[in-house]
Amino acid sequence: MAAITGRLFNIQRDSTEDGPGIRTTVFLKGCVMHCPWCHNPEGIRSNPELVWYKARCIGAGDCMKVCPQHALKLTADGMLVDRTLCDACGKCVEACPATALEVLGRLYTVDEVVGTVVRDRLFYEKSGGGMTVSGGEASVQAAFCLALMQAVSKEGIHVAIETCAGSSWETLRPLVESANLILLDLKQMDEVKHREYTGVTLERVLANARRVAESGREIWVRTPIIPGYTDSESNVRSVARFILEHLPTTTRYDLLAFNNLASAKYDRIGQSWQLSGESMITANTMDTLSEVARSEGVENVHWSGLTKP
Numbered sequence: 001m002a003a004i005t006g007r008l009f010n011i012q013r014d015s016t017e018d019g020p021g022i023r024t025t026v027f028l029k030g031c032v033m034h035c036p037w038c039h040n041p042e043g044i045r046s047n048p049e050l051v052w053y054k055a056r057c058i059g060a061g062d063c064m065k066v067c068p069q070h071a072l073k074l075t076a077d078g079m080l081v082d083r084t085l086c087d088a089c090g091k092c093v094e095a096c097p098a099t100a101l102e103v104l105g106r107l108y109t110v111d112e113v114v115g116t117v118v119r120d121r122l123f124y125e126k127s128g129g130g131m132t133v134s135g136g137e138a139s140v141q142a143a144f145c146l147a148l149m150q151a152v153s154k155e156g157i158h159v160a161i162e163t164c165a166g167s168s169w170e171t172l173r174p175l176v177e178s179a180n181l182i183l184l185d186l187k188q189m190d191e192v193k194h195r196e197y198t199g200v201t202l203e204r205v206l207a208n209a210r211r212v213a214e215s216g217r218e219i220w221v222r223t224p225i226i227p228g229y230t231d232s233e234s235n236v237r238s239v240a241r242f243i244l245e246h247l248p249t250t251t252r253y254d255l256l257a258f259n260n261l262a263s264a265k266y267d268r269i270g271q272s273w274q275l276s277g278e279s280m281i282t283a284n285t286m287d288t289l290s291e292v293a294r295s296e297g298v299e300n301v302h303w304s305g306l307t308k309p
C-alpha cells in the first residue's frame, strides 16, 4: 500500500507557543476558514504555492528562462507570478542561484515527519513538551494527520492538535481522540460576524467544542485579539462564559495579540492584506481583556504577543 503523504508548509522545531514545553509544530496546508487576520496565509490553500523572497533576489533572471509556463516577470515592483499559469513545478527554484524562490507545500510521508519530531525527544522530556499539529486547519488532511498523531504517540511523545473546529465532527473526532491536548480556537462569538469573517458557522464550531469537552480531552482555548474583529470586551466575556458553561476540561485560556508581521508573508504569496497597516494592540488592552475573562471566573488566563507601549 502506498505511504500516506501530507502537504506541509513548515515544520517548526523549538516552538514554545503551541502548547506546553518545547515542541515541534507541524503545519499542514489547507484550511476550512478564511479569517481576514490569518497569520499563516500560506496555509490556507491546499495546493503548493511559489513564494519569492525580495531581499534574496539578485535579479539574475534564470528563473524566467526555465519556467515552462512563462509565469514569471521581474519588474521594478518585484517578481510578478502569474498564479493562473504557475503549477508550482519548482524548476525556477532549482535555477535560482540566490535561493530567492521556494515552493511551499511539499509532500511528506508520516515517517519523514516522525523522523524530525523524534530528534527533539530529550527536549520534550525535560520541558514537558511534544508535537503540535497545526495549519491551516490540521483536519483538512485528516488521514495524514491521524496517522502522524498515532505514530508520534507510539513513540511516547505528547501530541497536541490546534483546530479552528470548523470541520465536521465526523472528521474531527478521531483526531481529537488521538490527542493529549486540544488547542481550540474560539474567535468571535457573534454568529453573523463569525460566518462573515471565517466563512464557517459559529454553531458548528461551538457544537464541535462541546463534543471535544465531552471526549474528556484537555483543552486550551485560544482567542486571537484582532482590532475591529474580536477585540471587544463583550466578545471575550462571551468566550469566557462559554468556557465555564460548556468546556469543563479547559485548563487554560490564551488571548493572542494581533501584530502585522504577517504582511511579508502575504507579499511573498502575491496577496495584499487588508490588515497590513493596522497598528498593534496595547499591553493595557490585553491586560483589560484578560481581566474580563478572569472576572467571569475563568482561571489560568494568559495573553501573549507583541504589543505597542
Ligand code: SF4
Pocket: 050, 066, 067, 068, 069, 070, 071, 072, 081, 085, 086, 087, 088, 089, 090, 091, 092, 093
Ligand atoms: S514553479 Fe514552475 S511554473 Fe511556477 S513560476 Fe516556477 S518554473 Fe514557472
Ligand code: SF4
Pocket: 031, 032, 033, 034, 035, 037, 038, 039, 040, 043, 044, 135, 136, 137, 164
Ligand atoms: S482558521 Fe486559522 S489558519 Fe484558517 S484562516 Fe483562520 S486564522 Fe488562518
